[in-house]
Amino acid sequence: MEKAIIHCTTEIVHGGCNVCPTTATATYEVEFSGKMIGIPNLDVVSLLRPIVREHGYKERQEYDVTGDYDVFETSNNSVDVFETYQGLRFKNQEIEKEVKPTYESDDEVFKVVNELLTDLFKLDAIEFVTDIPEN
Numbered sequence: 001m002e003k004a005i006i007h008c009t010t011e012i013v014h015g016g017c018n019v020c021p022t023t024a025t026a027t028y029e030v031e032f033s034g035k036m037i038g039i040p041n042l043d044v045v046s047l048l049r050p051i052v053r054e055h056g057y058k059e060r061q062e063y064d065v066t067g068d069y070d071v072f073e074t075s076n077n078s079v080d081v082f083e084t085y086q087g088l089r090f091k092n093q094e095i096e097k098e099v100k101p102t103y104e105s106d107d108e109v110f111k112v113v114n115e116l117l118t119d120l121f122k123l124d125a126i127e128f129v130t131d132i133p134e135n
Contacts, residue, residue, distance in 0.1 A: 001127045004051065005031040006042065006106075008132040032126075042132075043102045044088060045081065047113045048121075052079075055123055072121070079120050092120045106130060 007029045014022045028039045030047070033054050039046040053059065057072040062080075070081040082089040087100040097120065103109045106128075114125040 001125060002033070003127045003129060004047075006128060006130045006132065007031065007036075008042075008130070041102075042106065042109060044099055044109060044112055044116070045101065047109065047128075048116060051113075051117065051126060052121055052123070055121075057121070077122055090116055090120050095119055106132065 009027050009029075010024045011027060012022055013025045014020065026042075028042055028046075030037045030039055030050055032050055035054070037050040039050065049059070052072050056074050057077075057079075058074070060071050060073075062069050062071055067082070069083075072079045072081070077092060080091045082091070084098070087098060090097045090099065097116065099112050099116070103112065110126075110128040113128075117123045118125055
């Protein structure tokens with residue numbers, strides 16, 4: 001089973017003026033296949049994107065009358081990703097799944113990402129390891 005290690009660092013960001021508060025902002029990196037890849041958030045699409053790209057999927061955007069959507073494709077599979085009011089809808093030629101973009105716990109996000117990887121992208125599940133401190 002392939003392994004993805006998720007690193008989290010916290011940066012102190014100051015707003016720039018004397019009324020703006022100083023805030024702690026989490027930044028994430030995924031270590032996968034010997035590469036460090038920055039991701040904006042610890043959510044479903046942010047985790048999926050570097051994994052499927054590393055497995056040969058190309059990403060493009062489609063523009064439709066009903067809305068824009070992302071397409072991840074290889075020579076033998078294509079997965080469309082739609083943003084809906086309820087969350088995200090993933091669809092390939094055989095299966096369609098609705099998921100939330102974010103979850104309460106990291107383990108829930110990892111479980112959903114692995115379900116999408118195996119069911120729609122036809123890839124093996126990933127072992128996710130984090131060095132994220134507990135709150």
